[in-house]
Structures are given as C-alpha cells and as structure tokens.
Amino acid sequence: MLQSSKFEYLIDQHKNKIFNYSLYMLRNHMDAEDITQEVMVRIWQNINKFNFLAARSWIMRTTHNLCIDYLRRNKSQYQRELSIDDNLSERIEDKGNAVMPDEALNQILLNKNISHAIENLPERLKSPFVLYELQGFKYKEISKILDVTLNTVKVNILRARKQLQKELKIYAREELK
Amino acid sequence: MLEKSSNKIDEKMLDKIIAVAYSDAGLYDRMVVWIKARRYPEIKKLLDEYKLTASAVHSLDEKTLSESMVSSVKKRTNGKTKSDFIGSIIYSFASKPLLSASTAGIIILAIVSVLLFSNPPLQQKYTKAEIELAQRQLGESLAIVNKVFQNTEIKIDIDVLAKHVSKPLNKGLIYLNDYLIGG
Numbered sequence: 001m002l003q004s005s006k007f008e009y010l011i012d013q014h015k016n017k018i019f020n021y022s023l024y025m026l027r028n029h030m031d032a033e034d035i036t037q038e039v040m041v042r043i044w045q046n047i048n049k050f051n052f053l054a055a056r057s058w059i060m061r062t063t064h065n066l067c068i069d070y071l072r073r074n075k076s077q078y079q080r081e082l083s084i085d086d087n088l089s090e091r092i093e094d095k096g097n098a099v100m101p102d103e104a105l106n107q108i109l110l111n112k113n114i115s116h117a118i119e120n121l122p123e124r125l126k127s128p129f130v131l132y133e134l135q136g137f138k139y140k141e142i143s144k145i146l147d148v149t150l151n152t153v154k155v156n157i158l159r160a161r162k163q164l165q166k167e168l169k170i171y172a173r174e175e176l177k
Numbered sequence: 178m179l180e181k182s183s184n185k186i187d188e189k190m191l192d193k194i195i196a197v198a199y200s201d202a203g204l205y206d207r208m209v210v211w212i213k214a215r216r217y218p219e220i221k222k223l224l225d226e227y228k229l230t231a232s233a234v235h236s237l238d239e240k241t242l243s244e245s246m247v248s249s250v251k252k253r254t255n256g257k258t259k260s261d262f263i264g265s266i267i268y269s270f271a272s273k274p275l276l277s278a279s280t281a282g283i284i285i286l287a288i289v290s291v292l293l294f295s296n297p298p299l300q301q302k303y304t305k306a307e308i309e310l311a312q313r314q315l316g317e318s319l320a321i322v323n324k325v326f327q328n329t330e331i332k333i334d335i336d337v338l339a340k341h342v343s344k345p346l347n348k349g350l351i352y353l354n355d356y357l358i359g360g
Binding site: 008011016018023033110111114118158161164165168 | 191192195196199226227230231233234235236237238239240241242243246247249250251253254
C-alpha cells in the first residue's frame with residue numbers, strides 16, 4: 001500500500017519535470033514521452049532503494065542519464081522532427097482573440113525563439129541551464145545530478161545565458177529581414 | 178562617450194550584468210551594476226536586453242504530460258490507478274521535513290496541554306460527619322501521645338534519675354567526702 005502511494009506521489013510531483021527536461025534534451029515529443037515512461041518504470045523498480053528526501057535529484061539524474069544514452073544511441077539517425085512548440089499556430093489563434101493581440105503575438109514569438117534557442121544550446125550548457133532556470137534546481141543539486149563540480153555548473157549556466165542572448169540576436173536579425 | 182562606456186563592459190562587468198538580469202547577483206554587484214547602468218547608457222541597454230530574455234525564460238510554460246501516459250505506467254507497474262488518500266498524505270508530509278517537524282511539534286504540544294489541563298489535581302470532598310470523626314480521632318491520638326509522654330516523664334524522674342543517677346552520685350560524693358576528711 002505504502003509502496004504504491006509513494007510511487008504515485010513521486011510521479012505526480014515529478015512527471016512534468018521529467019517530461020520537460022527530456023523534451024528540451026531530445027527535442028521530440030514522442031522520444032520525451034518514452035524517456036518519461038522509462039524513468040517512471042525505474043522509479044517503481046527502485047522505490048524501496050532510494051532515499052525519499054533525495055528522490056528529486058535521483059529522478060533527474062536518471063532522466064539525464066537516459067537522455068544522454070538515448071542521444072548517443074540515436075546519434076546517426078537522430079532528426080529534429082518536432083519542435084517543443086509544435087502547437088504554436090493553435091496558441092497564436094487562441095491569443096489572437098486577446099485584448100492586445102500584437103503584444104500577445106510578440107510574446108508568443110519571443111517564447112518560441114527562446115525555446116528554440118534553448119533547444120539549440122550544446123548539451124553541456126543546456127542541461128544545467130534547463131535544470132536551473134526552468135526547473136528551479138539549486139547549483140548543488142545540479143552538480144549532483146550531472147556529476148560535475150559546482151564551479152562547472154556555475155560557469156556553464158553563465159555560458160548558456162550568453163549563448164542564448166547571441167542566438168536571440170540572430171533570430172531578431174532574421175525576423176527583421 | 179560611447180567608446181568610454183564600451184570600455185567599461187569587460188568580461189567581469191558582463192558577468193555581473195547577466196547575474197543581475199537573472200536576479201541571482203549579490204547586493205554589492207546589484208549596486209555596482211545599477212550605478213553604472215545609470216551612468217552609461219550602453220550598460221543599461223545591455224542590462225535591459227538580458228532582463229527581457231531572463232523574464233521570457235522564466236515565463237516559459239511547463240509542458241504537461243498526458244494523463245493517459247501516466248495511467249498506462251501505473252497500470253504497468255502495479256495495476257493500481259486509484260490513489261491511496263492516506264498514503265499520499267503520509268508521503269506529502271514525509272517529503273517536507275520542515276512541515277513534518279512542525280506538525281510533530283504541534284501534536285506533542287497538544288498532547289501535553291491535554292494531559293496538563295484536562296486532569297486538574299484531585300480535590301476530595303468530605304462530609305461533616307467524616308470531618309468530626311477525623312477531629313475526634315486526632316484528639317484521641319494526641320491524648321494517647323500526651324499520656325505516653327507523662328508516663329515517660331514520671332518514669333524518668335522516679336525510676337531513672339532517683340534510683341540510677343542520684344543515688345550512685347550521692348554515694349560517690351559521700352565516699353569522696355569521707356576520703357578527704359579522713360585524709
């Protein structure tokens with residue numbers, strides 16, 4: 001009884017985090033869903049082994065490792081089939097009815113550009129950036145999850161921020177053309 | 178002027194600007210950047226650009242996983258999809274140490290207060306007859322003690338002091354007297 005409660009609680013708490021992280025890493029909905037499913041199964045298999053209070057880090061470390069394995073395995077045939085924002089047109093239509101359509105549209109486009117820019121970051125910068133900025137992990141937790149030093153985490157997040165800014169400038173210039 | 182302000186943005190300054198824009202800089206760095214941003218428009222522009230990106234990054238929506246996916250995993254793992262209410266509550270507490278510690282504290286406090294305030298010291302009530310009986314018994318007890326003391330006093334005066342103390346003492350004095358006079 002307690003096992004299933006523990007499992008359900010962990011899944012409810014972390015399912016979206018696992019899915020989003022996988023989505024940014026793999027850039028594909030179906031692959032991200034596969035990874036999420038695999039992580040859930042592993043949580044169930046190890047439900048009695050890991051410390052409940054450290055579950056968050058354990059789950060994200062497992063997710064990260066599975067994503068990296070997946071990327072390595074499918075490196076040759078891996079294609080960026082879908083973007084994270086593949087339902088963009090629907091969202092634009094929805095927001096088109098809002099009070100300030102121009103502003104809403106600009107916001108959606110900016111978000112889309114940012115999502116793309118994050119997707120395009122190199123893996124070593126993307127992982128700490130997504131964990132820190134989008135998922136709210138602390139530097140120390142990220143260092144445990146990615147198995148790198150605290151300083152490396154800090155440096156990579158800073159580099160990711162700079163890289164993101166450069167990418168966004170390129171997008172802005174392309175849109176102006 | 179522009180050239181001068183450009184020179185002010187070295188790598189260290191840029192790192193500080195980025196940290197301020199993403200709201201994780203220290204107070205000192207925030208002050209430095211704020212002062213320089215007021216003085217140099219180029220720094221302000223850069224700060225605003227990074228701030229815009231940071232706020233957009235932080236406002237990105239979290240994608241939600243479809244419930245059907247979660248249900249299928251739950252079915253695969255234990256065939257149970259209904260959540261266990263009590264178990265969920267237990268684990269929601271267990272996962273938050275601060276919450277569980279404060280809850281435990283409140284529970285202990287509640288138990289202690291219930292024990293302290295719900296059981297006041299036992300106050301026995303006696304009838305008038307019982308009190309009178311007790312007073313009478315007390316009087317009798319004191320009378321017996323008094324009698325014992327009186328008997329003891331008489332015994333000490335007559336039997337102990339007279340026979341066993343005064344007589345030998347008197348005898349000793351007579352012997353001493355005779356010896357001194359005779360000597």
